Amino acid sequence: MTFKPADWPRKLRSQEWFGGSGRDQIYHRGWMKNQGIPHDMFDGRPVIAILNTWSELTPCNAHLAALAQKVRAGIYEAGGLPVEVPAFSASESGFRPSAMMFRNLAAMSIEEQMRGLPMDGCVLLAGCDKTTPSLLMAAASTDLPSILVSGGPMLNGHFRGERVGSGTHLWKFSEAVKAGEMTQEEFLEAEASMSRSAGSCNTMGTASTMASMAEALGMALSGNAAIPAVDSRRSVMAQLSGRRIVQMAKDDLKPSDILTKQAFENAIRTNAAIGGSTNAVIHLLAIAGRVGLDLSLDDWDRCGRGVPTIVNLMPSGKYLMEEFFYAGGVPVVLRRLGEAGLLHKDALTVSGGPVWDELQGVINHNPDVILPVEQALTQEGGIVVLRGNLAPKGAVLKPSAASAHLLQHRGRAVVFEDIDDYKARINDPDLDIDETCVMVLKNCGPKGYPGMAEVGNMGLPPKVLKKGITDMVRISDARMSGTAYGTVVLHTSPEAAAGGPLAVVQSGDMIELDVTARRLHLDIPDAELAARLEQWVPAKDRPATGYAWLHDRHVEGADTGADLDFLKGCRGAPVGRDSH
Structure with a gap:
């Protein structure tokens, strides 16, 4: 028209x-x-x-x-x-x-x-x-x-003859440093090429x-x-x-x-x-x-x-x-x-x-x-929406950035309660994790972080990177940068901070991901999941003042856009009476 x-x-x-x-x-x-x-x-x-x-x-x-x-x-x-x-x-x-x-x-x-x-x-x-x-x-x-x-x-960025993408190579080079494949000095040298x-x-x-x-x-x-x-x-x-x-x-x-x-x-x-x-x-x-x-x-x-x-x-x-x-x-x-x-x-x-x-x-x-x-890079490039007892309101995955061999996977959960817990433990050589595990990050959604930061593409542990492994299944209620890549399940809803099932996942639980079937499943009995949710208590104090208070009380879940609930709908731009 x-x-x-x-x-x-x-x-x-x-x-x-x-x-x-x-x-x-x-x-x-x-x-x-x-x-x-x-x-x-x-x-x-x-x-x-x-x-x-x-x-x-x-x-x-x-x-x-x-x-x-x-x-x-x-x-x-x-x-x-x-x-x-x-x-x-x-x-x-x-x-x-x-x-x-x-x-x-x-x-x-x-x-x-x-x-x-x-x-x-x-x-x-x-x-x-x-x-x-x-x-x-x-x-x-x-x-x-x-x-x-x-x-x-x-x-375009260029570093030592390689085309460098802002963000994408930040993650790539950072992992290479942890794997011992790149020196810190080389990483600093590459910095100049990322944003030229x-x-x-x-x-x-x-x-x-x-x-x-x-x-x-x-x-x-x-x-x-x-x-x-x-x-x-x-x-x-x-x-x-x-x-x-x-x-x-x-x-x-x-x-x-x-x-x-x-x-x-x-x-x-x-x-x-x-x-x-x-x-x-x-x-x-x-x-x-x-x-x-x-x-x-x-x-x-x-x-x-x-x-x-x-x-x-x-x-x-x-x-x-x-x-x-x-x-x-x-x-x-x-x-x-x-x-x-x-x-x-x-x-x-x-x-x-x-x-x-x-x-x-x-x-x-x-x-x-x-x-x-x-x-085509992939014949099914659309954002995949996953559901199941771990994501009753949905979670998303980007297949074009994922590893094909991980799109159907069952693995043992290694749980990080929040981003601070992740940072404190991920580099520990004694962390009980290998490439078959599923990394789970909680309390990073709209309420939990707060603000749903781009931390869902958790860096892999050095002990795994040093084996030459570059991808693992990762699940969170967070977002990830559009420049990032990997088999990363994001926006899991309801989020952990709101009492969603993600909040009660424990290390050692088995998790099943089946992208073709659009399924994300926590492999525990329904009665046990219900009991865990019944016993759940919020992990953090809620903000008491300012915009953080307003955001916490009114932000909606990722499944509906994480907007403030009172801002929905077109309210128009009427011309009010002049007060002068």
């Missing part, structure tokens, strides 16, 4: 602040004019907010101040009034205890900026893992016309995954996701997006027009095809919840089945985002899905037209980066 705009001219939302000759309008205009804005800029043209998550403590987003100027130019060119607004920036690499704990706070704060300030449309300027979902969640909540512009990935330009992770980590999700959802212009941060075409994309949002504001093309169930199904299938991050599961569930859509883990499992992973990028494959862009990026993937009957071609995008119209003439320029289906 093609979006049919509202009649124009129409009174824009910002005119409640700036339009007219009354005292209140003069009050608002007058203060804005102290920035040297001419009077005719308030004549009814759309006021476009550039919601900028720039921060020097969010390294992925540190270049967004310059990119915002390109957006500003595009808004001016299209006849809008640009206003840059600093937005809460949750840094994945810096925020403690976890950036995930603050995704919802960021979304809530940005939502109230959108609701309370005179904006007719918004450009969502994002980069790092949590900034993309938090901006999209806020836009979904307010339903103001919005378009997302990503900051783009870093350039502005931008987010150059692997198909969470940042690039969420940029791809925004494009697949229709909330960004076609081709936005993969352009490297320092490529001049990233600036062009920003300027074109600035132009486009002005018309979107005039047409009243809103997130609710774009973020349909069909759009989410397109994104889920895209995530399978690109080998995207498991974090996309939580973020898309949360965004859908803000729109008021019924999206569930079952939709992830249903839509992901039968979708091959055709993008040959780390951590699943061998290339990086720079090559993905040169090959054609997300448009090629969407075209492939459409040709296979796996794309809702009529889904509306920020272009104002259907997604399929954006994909005409798209060419794959490198079939070793975007693979033919018969050469």
